[in-house]
Amino acid sequence: MTRRLPGPSHTVRLRRPPRTPLVDEIRDLIANDLIFSGVVTAGDRLPSEKSLAERYGASRVTVRASVRSLQDAGLVNVRNGVGAVVMPLRRALTHGFDRLVSLETFGREAGKHVASREVRWEERPADAAVAERLGIAIGDPVLMVERLKTVDGTPVAWFVDTVAASAIPFHILRAEFQGAVLDVLLAHPGVDVAYEDADLEPVNLDADIARRLGVRLGTAALRVDAVTLSTDGVVLEWAQFWLLPEHFRFSVRRRPQVGRGTR
Amino acid sequence: MTRRLPGPSHTVRLRRPPRTPLVDEIRDLIANDLIFSGVVTAGDRLPSEKSLAERYGASRVTVRASVRSLQDAGLVNVRNGVGAVVMPLRRALTHGFDRLVSLETFGREAGKHVASREVRWEERPADAAVAERLGIAIGDPVLMVERLKTVDGTPVAWFVDTVAASAIPFHILRAEFQGAVLDVLLAHPGVDVAYEDADLEPVNLDADIARRLGVRLGTAALRVDAVTLSTDGVVLEWAQFWLLPEHFRFSVRRRPQVGRGTR
C-alpha cells in the first residue's frame, strides 16, 4: 500500500493501516523487542533516536515521542548527551493509585472479586455541602448510592457516591450499575471522564462505619474524598470512601517539579 | 538579532535568548494572558492552535506542545474537532502528593515552617531488610537518620531515612542536611533524582511512635514507605514516615488509562 506522505513530494511504502498512532506502535515495539525481551537490560542504553528512526522507518520526532512515553511509563530515563537508560522493572502487583480505575477493576487485575452489599439508593435534592462539591445549585436533584464493598466476603470499604443529574441520567446509572459508578461513567458514550482529584486522609473509624465494616471502633482507615471531572470541566461525581488497608495497598509515583516546567 | 532557522532557507527575527524552551514560555504566556487573567473563563475555549501559533510567532507544533502541557497541568482539556476547553481552577492550597518535594518545601509553600527535633544519625551495615529495599548487599554501609518533624512546635511526623553510600557521600549528606534528605539529593549536582514510589497505608500508631508524636496510642496516621530512584535506576533513599493528618492533607490526581496507550 502506498500512502502520500507530508513534505514537498515524497512517497513512502507503508503497510500500516493508520488505526493506532505510529508513536504508540513504535513505543510498543521498543518496549517488547528491546526491553521486555531482555535485549537491552537495566542500566544499558537504548539505540540512539537516530538509529531507532531508521530501524522503524519513522522520523526522529516520532521515535522521540515514543521514547518520551517510555520515560513517562518509567521504563527508561533519557539524559541529554547520553541516551535512554533502561530502568529496572517496577515491582509488580502494586497498582498505582494515580490510575483512575474502580476498586472493582483494581481487584480484578489482582485476581480478586470485589462485590457490593447493602446497596442503598437515594434520590434527593442537593444540600449545601453536596451542591458545593458538585458545583450545582442547592435543591438540584442528586442521586446517592451507598454500599459496602467486600473481597471474598470480607468487608473492605464503605462507599458513598453522589451524582448530579447533569452528569448522567439517573435511570441509566441505576440500570448499568454493577458496583462502581466510575465504571458506568467510563463506559458510557457521551460521558468523557478527564480525571479525579482525590484527597487522602487517615482516620480512626467512628462507631457507625466501624460497625458496617465489622471492625473495632477507632480502627485506622484511609478516607478518600474525591471529585471526578469530565473533559468539559463538569463535576460528574463526588465519591467518599473509607478503606481498610488489608486488601488494597496504594502506591503513588511522585516526580520532581511536576506543575512548573512541564517538559 | 537574527537567527538562522531550520527549514530550507528562512530567516526570522527573534529577540528570545533561548534560555528556557519556547514551549514553556508560550505555555506560561497562554496561562497568564488568557486563563489566569480571566480573558478565557472555565468552559470557554482557547483560540485555535493555528491562531495561537500566529499570535506568538511559533509553529503549530510548538504551540501544540504548550497546550498539551497545559492539559497535563489540568488547566485545559483538549478535544478533537472542538478545541482546548478551559477547566475550572483547582482548589488552592491542596498540594498534590504526586509532586516529589520534601515536607519542608511542602510546608514552606503553605506558609508554614517545618522543623526537625530529636535528630539521630546512625551509620551501620545494612541488614537484610535494608539491603533488599536499597538494592545493595547485606553488610554494605548505610546512613540512617531519624527525627521528629514539627510545624510551629507541634509534632506532625516521625521520619526514618536510610541512604546507601553509593547514593551520596555520607559526610556531604550530613553537612548539607537541613531536615530533609530529599532536598540534599535534589540540590546536589551529580545526583539526578528521577522519581519516588510511595506506598500509602493508614495505621493505628503503636506505643513507641505515638509517644514520640505526643498522641494517644492507636491514633490514625498515614504510614508512607517510599524508595527514591535516580535517573540511573539506582535506589538513592528509603524513606519511612508516620504522618498525622492535622497539618498536611494530600491529594492525588488520578487519570484514566495511564500505563497503556500513553497519548
Next chain:
DNA sequence: AAGTGGTCTAGACCACCTG
C-alpha cells in the same frame, strides 16, 4: 463545507557528554 485538533515528516541548529 469549514474549522479544529491529531499525526507525521525532513531538515536544521543547539546543548550536553564522552573519549
Next chain:
DNA sequence: AGGTGGTCTAGACCACTTT
C-alpha cells in the same frame, strides 16, 4: 571532535465536530 538528546520549523494530510 563526534555522537546523543533538545528544540523548533513549515508543510501535509487525516479524523472529528459543528454548521
